Amino acid sequence: MQGPELQRPAAAHPAQWVLVAPEAATDPPKTPDSEPMFTRLRSPSTGEATLYLFNSGAQQLFEVKAFHEEYHSWFIGETVQQDGRLLFVTPMDPLFLILYYLIKADKEQQGKFQPLDQVVLDSEYPYCPLLLKCADVKQSIHHVTEEKEIGSQKFHKYSQEKTLKWLKKKVNQTVKALKSNNISVGERVQAPTFISGKQITDAEEDYVRYAHGLISEYIPEDLSKELSKYLGLPELTGPSPEPPLKMPAQRHPKKK
Template identity: 30%
Template sequence: MPSRINKDSASMKEGKYSIFVVPKQDVSKESLDIFSLKSPNGRKSLFMSTIQGDLRELRAYSDSYRSWFIGDVIESDGRLWIATEFDPIFLALPYLKEGKRVPLDHLILESRITDSPFLKNRLPLVADPIGNADLNVWKLNDDKCMEYLSKKVKAIAKVLSENSIHIDSTSAEGFSKSSSTKGVEEHYLKYSWGLISDYIDKETSIQLKSHMNIITDETTTNKRRSSSSGEGSSKGLKRVKSAPQEDYLSLPKETRASLPQNSKQKALAKSATGSKNITSFFSKK
């Protein structure tokens, strides 16, 4: 754990201490450079730069009623920050989509992004250089970009499938033991596409879905609705509210009196002939 942290995020100023899990080779003993950047989907995320110049995304694991005991201090901020590998291409894509033919360091003013060796190595996979290489001007190549993102989606889906990762409560819905392997793979692809979509803008996400021929739940629902509109379907049928056909409490007195009596009831009625009602003893005289 470094002795000093350089951070500019308000979300980490609640307490005096913060606990991080960071690869030892990524940080120095002196400091940890933490900063926030706006992701393409609009949310702010925390990042750290490694001593090699690459970026790591910081994801917080939090639980209710959690604190840290640090020496003789109780830190109420019980979050655990975990540094994960991050592809800076995701941060560069929105700038490249603007189509401005200017040097990359003029297009992206955040030097932590442009200085990343990872970005410099991967940029040719999504964009084409324009003019002299020394100018560092790039133009987004849609075909390359879709292919690059597709490989990421497939790589995630492969890991989830090989490890039989349980995704959610609906992951097994519609897939029995006899279900085709293709159907399960398509489900993992759809889920992985959703994960990648958290790091790209909506337009690119839709474009990627179309490129990979991924069918979302909405489309599947529409298909099911159209298939059920044929002959013998329940479309147009209304649920009939079940209720008693007669109100037995509102039967007329004649009907109540005319109800058949058994032998025991007849004997009681005969013995009560000529007797007074119990309420007559309490009436005023």
């Protein structure tokens, strides 16, 4: 599937990328200034630049993953595109990215209530306020914040308690999806603590731990640890080292 071109410097040669995306990601714009747009935003887990896609009118956010194989090109029409990357575009809950700014503001402002448009601001990523335009954000923001309304204006501050409840629901939804798609997780989860001779099975804890790992890719490390405790997951410990092989007793020469 051929998608819109990524933004490139004016001096660069025109190029195209091949992407796989749902129709909602590339719907035609309703107005000339609301075309789908690739942009870099902060990763909600690390804070580093990550590529995302806003669909027409910035109503929905999509994560962009690039898969690259060496010595791979695409034939597009009658041209050869040397950049052989394949871009996968999948829906992304913007609340994860907003959560990054809520946690940051909570630390800097010591739990002060603020309007969301004063929280989701970033001089390095000027398009981050578009996150607030995504559909259902205003209706779902209460899952991760305490709210206070003064007059006609709403103020918010980060709530770890509500966030953990929301994340637990995400974990449960992920577990349900894994089971319904018959995805086995026992071997992947137990591999770090695998003990020879122990049969690998898909226990409920394995599903929860695996789902926790998937969700943790979209939240800061500290919050991931708190979520693990909230889910009641015991800490993983490495396998006990195998006892050293017994060396055969050395035979001392008999004294004559």
